[in-house]
Amino acid sequence: MVLSERKKKILAAVVDEYVRTAEPVGSKAIAQTAGLGCSSATIRNELAELVSLGYLEQPHTSAGRVPTPMGYRMYVNELMQKQKLSLEETEDINRRMNQKLRELDDTIDNVSRLASQLTDYPALALTTRSAVTIKRFDIIYVDANTFILVVMLSDNTVKNKLVHLPVSVDKRLVQRLSALFNSGFTGITDEQITPLLINATERAADDTMGITSVIAAFAIEVLSAAETPTAFVSGENRLLSQPEFRDPDKAHRLMGYLSGGGNLLPPDQTPADAGEIRVLIGPENVAEELKDSSVVIATYDAGDNTKGMIGVVGPTRMDYSTVAAKLSILAAGLSRRLGRGEAPPEGLHNKLIIKGDSNE
Amino acid sequence: MVLSERKKKILAAVVDEYVRTAEPVGSKAIAQTAGLGCSSATIRNELAELVSLGYLEQPHTSAGRVPTPMGYRMYVNELMQKQKLSLEETEDINRRMNQKLRELDDTIDNVSRLASQLTDYPALALTTRSAVTIKRFDIIYVDANTFILVVMLSDNTVKNKLVHLPVSVDKRLVQRLSALFNSGFTGITDEQITPLLINATERAADDTMGITSVIAAFAIEVLSAAETPTAFVSGENRLLSQPEFRDPDKAHRLMGYLSGGGNLLPPDQTPADAGEIRVLIGPENVAEELKDSSVVIATYDAGDNTKGMIGVVGPTRMDYSTVAAKLSILAAGLSRRLGRGEAPPEGLHNKLIIKGDSNE
DNA sequence: TATTAGCACTCGAAGAAAGAGAGTGCCAAC
């Protein structure tokens, strides 16, 4: 059954109002705010129908109406006006993004922090699982007992590790190993790094001290870490400002779940296309702990076919349109800068300024 | 005035009991638990004196007693029995430390997570401010537009950054720059990296494209980031399981403060010696938000004269002895492994096992 | 002099009762 225009308007009004006030919405309030020229009695009739259709519900017989998950779903899919953020707001987001992400690393924890700040909900940033391979493998010789492993992955992230060894290592061995690893270990996944391969490399390098194993272990570690989807959560505490989490136990449960960082988001779903916003409302979530919360997820392009995701968690009574709009901009910005694996022009510029003021 | 033995015992009993139950402690309860052979009436007299001495207080006239900050202080300084953790517990901590910190990075966020898990309070790990210099500077040439900067600092941490440039760079220029940076930028602090120095390097390398600036900017960034004391907080949500934070507003305030990650701990105090445990009780804290919470801080030796700190935050009604004992072990473990900047033997071993099972 | 038993008293927590108010459902009129 398709909803009449008026029902849609009323439903939208209920959602808007409820999101704003967190109080069940009465017929009178709607009659006043939503500018349809009819009385509260008419609205009451409509509301009753919306209830029986499953879009709304009543906490108790003589209370206002509250959207059901199905109601929110309808709202998100059809009713909510794609919020246009004002120019200032957009600017602000971009500015903060530049500022925040210029510092050292645009690592996912920074991204999640930013998302949380912007939306004022807890946010989480996730890496997506995908086959990662090693693109480059370098070993920097520091001294006879020390070297630095530097691995560049196919997703353009670089990892390093400082290794101390109890035994001395010849500089040439290190170089040989470096070359061997670069030829043998690039372009393959962690599963392909078999003991056999390590043994072969070891023999080829004449490595009698097992350094190869240490390095290979690092390679495996990096690869599997990169493939394990990890989530960074920040701003858990913002949950507490939501009235639905005034109950400390409830808040604690969800926050604990979030900090656990487990597989929070639909693990089976393939990541959406970059730019796409996905909304999971209440029971649509797989995790039991999220069953009465909502999640908004934006996907961005992290370059080299990998996708990143930023999600925001809140009560089902969530300001979907604003959150979606903000995440959209954030995701777009991230795609822009990560997609090509380079810092944004401004970032570079700001740094370069130091060239100028040499008289100091 | 010095407390009589019995008063001490009673005070200790009050603290212990209150820590356990979070309820004001009555005279009868003490008469039963603390095995001093006297009746509740006697205890009442003693309690009344302890109140007038300032060690205890009453929430209201006809309630049990609760320790004041001064009472806790006395407890921590003199009464609390230095808790000996059982062998199993110690083992457990060490095992978890090995497990947790073996993964890729023993970074401070992992340390703080671990501390929080162990104590079941929110924990924060801090780096201490100290003059950091660059120990090594390497540039890995990836392709004409891409290279990886690898910087090893005096505190034995290694940072890297992938740099894309819009212009092509000659491989030899990169090598020359690498050499120049290694000679010019090692052993100096970020303040010593003046525009003059950059300019000189630039000219020496014949760098007309300003790559030097980009690299120098990274150097400065890394150095100043390393010198900025940062705090990593985890387990904020554990606050919520404490009855004193059942009020969401109160919890929110403190959690917000913690997540802010600001200068949480006595900024003026010089870090204690490694192994030392410091306890700040309620109003002893400088930060307004911590005035009715307590903080336990352990200092560990992070190698190369730098100290690290792990702190735990909780209500003043905190299990000081257990927390102190656990942090102690944690700090000792960290000193052991970070002090010499190497992975613990077990960690290495476990990795090396993969050598063995090549028949798979 | 220190300890103890006894007892009246205090004060908060928990429960019960009452009142207020927002909002509904339904009916009859338009």
Place this chain on the structure above:
DNA sequence: GTTGGCACTCTCTTTCTTCGAGTGCTAATA
């Protein structure tokens, strides 16, 4: 189909009462 009117329902808030743990004090005891 819409509207005003009205009785009804149910929660929230406030007020009052009760209950009980724990105290402080006094007088008796070792």
